[in-house]
Amino acid sequence: MSSPSQSGSRNASRARPTPRPAFPATGSASPPSSVRRRRRPERANQRRLRGHWTVTPPDRTDGAHRGIIVGRWTAGLRGRGALLGAVAILLAACGDAGGSPAGGSVHRTVVLGRSVQGRPISAVELGNPHAARRVLVVGCVHGDEPAGVAVADALAAGPGPAHADLWVVPVLNPDGMAARTRGNAHGVDLNRNFPAGWRRIDAPGSAHYSGAAPLSEPESAAAARLVRRVRPTVAIWFHQHLTVVDSSQGPSDVQRRFARDVGLPLRALTVYPGSATGWENTVVGQSAFVVELPGGRLPAAAVRRYADAVRRITGS
Numbered sequence: 554m555s556s557p558s559q560s561g562s563r564n565a566s567r568a569r570p571t572p573r574p575a576f577p578a579t580g581s582a583s584p585p586s587s588v589r590r591r592r593r594p595e596r597a598n599q600r601r602l603r604g605h606w607t608v609t610p611p612d613r614t615d616g617a618h619r620g621i622i623v624g625r626w627t628a629g630l631r632g633r634g635a636l637l638g639a640v641a642i643l644l645a646a647c648g649d650a651g652g653s654p655a656g657g658s659v660h661r662t663v664v665l666g667r668s669v670q671g672r673p674i675s676a677v678e679l680g681n682p683h684a685a686r687r688v689l690v691v692g693c694v695h696g697d698e699p700a701g702v703a704v705a706d707a708l709a710a711g712p713g714p715a716h717a718d719l720w721v722v723p724v725l726n727p728d729g730m731a732a733r734t735r736g737n738a739h740g741v742d743l744n745r746n747f748p749a750g751w752r753r754i755d756a757p758g759s760a761h762y763s764g765a766a767p768l769s770e771p772e773s774a775a776a777a778r779l780v781r782r783v784r785p786t787v788a789i790w791f792h793q794h795l796t797v798v799d800s801s802q803g804p805s806d807v808q809r810r811f812a813r814d815v816g817l818p819l820r821a822l823t824v825y826p827g828s829a830t831g832w833e834n835t836v837v838g839q840s841a842f843v844v845e846l847p848g849g850r851l852p853a854a855a856v857r858r859y860a861d862a863v864r865r866i867t868g869s
């Protein structure tokens with residue numbers, strides 16, 4: 554419904570690097586172009602790794618110990634040695650196969666950024682980091698719609714898919730979830746704050762306030778950095794409580810199968826200006842869609858059913 558953004562077009566035509574560089578850094582994003590030109594890309598990446606992306610241990614696997622090492626080493630790295638160190642760290646984080654594209658696996662937690670009130674926004678990456686299939690799951694965008702967090706947590710607990718790189722963001726809006734509000738702590742509806750088709754909607758205090766500018770909020774900016782970096786082939790953004798799989802955009806075959814697996818109807822919802830999925834589909838075409846869960850908490854059996862349906866998308 555909206556034309557692709559400039560950055561989206563550029564991203565769409567760029568080959569995906571292997572192995573991956575570190576993630577991009579802050580909400581204000583990349584440094585000025587003059588700085589970018591002076592700096593070797595590898596060093597720029599390392600700076601971002603050291604300065605802003607924190608790898609923290611997941612709860613359960615050996616990856617936890619690797620995560621601790623990554624965090625500690627990157628905190629102490631300086632200068633030219635940093636690049637070599639970063640390469641070693643990235644390889645170490647790839648698991649038993651030592652970074653082999655065929656067999657490496659990860660299970661790690663990455664802090665994407667911080668909310669308005671300073672809460673960490675975390676993602677868990679698990680599975681094969683080199684896989685062509687990259688699946689993103691966002692459990693909670695609107696703070697008063699938290700049912701998807703249980704599904705995200707179940708996925709983040711593993712097991713990791715063998716043939717896909719699975720990224721799980723349980724809570725994109727931790728301030729809103731803590732306050733049980735739709736918007737973030739600025740009262741911004743994050744699902745109206747993304748660049749594609751963005752326009753000013755309403756005003757502070759309104760449920761659908763778009764924010765002052767696209768990606769004005771640290772939460773939406775963190776999600777945008779992740780999407781630009783991972784370029785998911787499939788992404789599910791959970792909401793509540795319309796009880797439907799949205800077919801208005803995204804991969805129709807995946808949507809159909811997912812709807813069948815979880816027992817939800819398939820229906821085309823309105824694509825709103827500034828929505829996360831609308832924007833993501835300008836970065837990677839036909840990748841993202843919304844799943845509107847039922848109201849209330851999901852029963853344990855339903856959590857399993859939704860998690861299993863996501864795992865089927867990953868090929869597990």
Ligand SMILES: [Zn+2]
Nearest residue numbers: 695698792793
């Ligand atoms: Zn919602």
